[in-house]
Amino acid sequence: MRIAVSADERTGVADAVVDELRRRGHDPLVHGALSDDERPDWAWASERAARDVAEGRAEQGVVCCWTGTGASIAANKVAGVRAALCGDARTAEGARRWNDANVLALSLRSTSQAELEEILDAWFAAGPSEDPDDRANIDHLAEI
Template sequence: MRIAVAADSLDGVAARIVGELRERGHEVVTHGALNEAERDDWAWACEAAARDVAEGRAEQAVVCCWTGTGASIAANKVRGVRAALCADGARRWNDANVLALSLRVVSEPLLKEILDAWFAGTASTDPADVANVEHLET
């Protein structure tokens, strides 16, 4: 799977995310502080990763900033993106296609657990859940 990754700094697990995804066999497209040719501010970097998803250059994205909140907000400004700060139900009930992480609180062991859960998750087929996700596109 092709996954866009954005971070506004190289703090915490920022670089480890790229390595972990590659070890799992994913192709990674980097943005922000992970790509020397790009602006590293969270709003720009995370929007770029989200646009990769919305425009079909990546199937999913992982966006990061110090808290993860700004990364999520920046990604969610892009139509077609459903970014969620790591929490229960993000993949199942919300069919999230962008994972937002905090560089401050996510450790390497926790990163692996989060990614395991993220990739194991699938979208619900319950009509009510599907209707909620579809409503976001209108």
Template sequence: MRISVSSDMTSGVAGKLVAELESRGHEVLTHGALSPEERDDWAWASEAAARDVADGRADQAVVCCWTGTGASIAANKVPGVRAALCADAYTAQGARRWNDANALALSLRVVSEPLLGEILDAWFAGAASEEPDDRANVAHVDGIAAQPSAR
């Protein structure tokens, strides 16, 4: 799989992420602090990785910042991207299964190296549910940004 990775810092698991993903057989694109000469602020870095997914240059993204919050918010503003902020394996598994999440948002402060391994194991093991209700939810979420409020 091709994974686009962004971070606003090189601290914490940001420094391990690319090697970890490559060791799992993924091709990695990098943005922000992980890419020389790119703007490294979380909003720009996360948007760049999310646009790789939306535009088909990557299958999925992993977006990081100190809390993971800004990275997830920015990624979720890009149409077609469903980013999930995950601080544990259970949430990562559910994000893939029920939300068909295509961007994993991580906190550089909270996620330790062992926890990163657990979260990635769960994330990549999980397949999106094909249940009609689940697909309807995902399709509705993708359409929200494109529609005016119905209320």
């Protein structure tokens, strides 16, 4: 799967996200500080990754900044993106299942290597719910 990845600095798990995605057989498209020729700031980097998802160049995205908050805010400004800030595996599973999140936001400050692996395990294991009420919520997002 092609996955757009951005980080505003190469600290914490920034490089580990790319390495872990590759290890799992995915094809990361890197942005921000992970790229040699892009502006690294969180708003610009997260927007680029989110646009990859919204415009079909990537199936999913992972956006990272120090807290993960700014990255998730920027990504969610792009129409069609549902970015979820996840600090643990249960939240990642729920974000995929109930929110049909297509972009994972991570904190570079507080995500350990072990948590990263658990979060990615849960993220990729879960799929969107087919429950009519859950689908109605997702459909409503397009109307907001």
